[in-house]
Amino acid sequence: MNAPQIGAVPALAANAAAELNPPLWLLAEVTYRCPLHCVFCYNPVDFEQHKQELSTDDWLRVLREGRAMGAVQCGFSGGEPLLRDDLEVLVAEARQLGYYTNLITSGVGLTEARAERFKAAGLDHIQLSFQDSTREVNDLVTRTRTFGLKQEVAHIIKANGWPMVINVVIHRLNIEHIGRIIEMAAELGAEYLELANTQYYSWAFVNRDQLLPTRDQLIRAEQETDRWREKLGDKMRIFFVSPDYHEAKPKKCMNGWGNVFLTITPDGTALPCHTARMLPGLSFPNVRDMGLKGIWFDSEGFNHYRGTGWMKEPCASCEDKEKDLGGCRCQAYLLSQDPDVADPVCPKSPHHHLVEKILSEAETHAASGVDAAAPWGAGQNVHPLIFRGPQESRSLSSGSK
């Protein structure tokens, strides 16, 4: 998911109220189905176990309840949201309720006819994902032939007058192309480009050895990005999502647990972020059983990591605890098997050596030429890339049990 720019101009932002605010963002993950098989997908690896999708009526009720609470941004994502035949109905209702409506898509399925229907429904904006500036890497990491299609979809978006955000997940297989990626986004007329350094959760966590770039690659990518920023001026805004393993800087994940974002998964489970279901010992309510208000304000799952009360040392007495809120709970769990500890990317974390080890291994993997020679094949101590798909999901879920 991409970092939102909420309250982008602090001088104009109203004073934050001390009491608990309603969510500003409703993220409707309407399906886990997807025609792509991206190796860095953020959907849970066990998505096959949660595929019973909400009905149209359930989604309409969720949209109304979210808006009544005060949510203003509505994102339709997935999986590939265009695989839901009722997406036009949902977008039209969301827009009519007063949400700013965002379609977050791979582009697969966005025909001219469908674009016209979304225009009529009042869709405000489309975020289109690209995987690379080259057909080879695009087709490799998605295990599809979709490169040409994405270019066409970008033209459809522009022809309909939508603002276009292009999102590109950055990793070792495409980081050397970053200049050409930026140039391509500018040529396609994107207003915003998100260079989203891979966050290592879900499928990206499984494939981390093949995806994590070296420090030198990141430094050069950021320098190249700065050169393009200067060249393009304000024609296109470029966001370079911080690579938190390398920067050793815990992120204020989701802008705070249960603070801004309310995610509804395809099966109706409500989550403070799209990966929180992995955390042990927490239960999250389902919109089939509970209203959004009760979910947001009263449920155990949403209250558990709110604020700073749950923190242990070194977070509890840290001067930055309000700034980063201890980093990401899912990352703490994935790296240390304990969701209550400081995010291991933080140098103050007793688990920080784990991140340092991963980073030094990335240097070794890159130096041994594993990915350059055969990105799809096994190298020394590196398994072949695991592509996101129903079969792989079932096999990973049974393996972890």
Next chain:
Amino acid sequence: MSDTVPDPASRPAVGSGFRLQWEPAQDCYVLLYPEGMVKLNQSAGEILKRCDAQRSVADIVADLEQAFQTTGLRDEVQAFLRMAYQQKWVRWL
């Protein structure tokens, strides 16, 4: 039209891709754009809601001075519109 000094006769409109709306839950005007939102303070909200492609900058200043029974708002309005233009919150017609 200069980018930096709004001409009193030019007419601002909310920028394309942006939407201005009143939010009761926030008790303020907000400016919505792709994946983001800016909460506006009262004066920013009062200026932007008058950026309707009909009124000139001079009209907006006069209108605000009348609504809030004050004078000398021109500099503040122009400074805000300059910033708003840089942020693409407004465009000029």
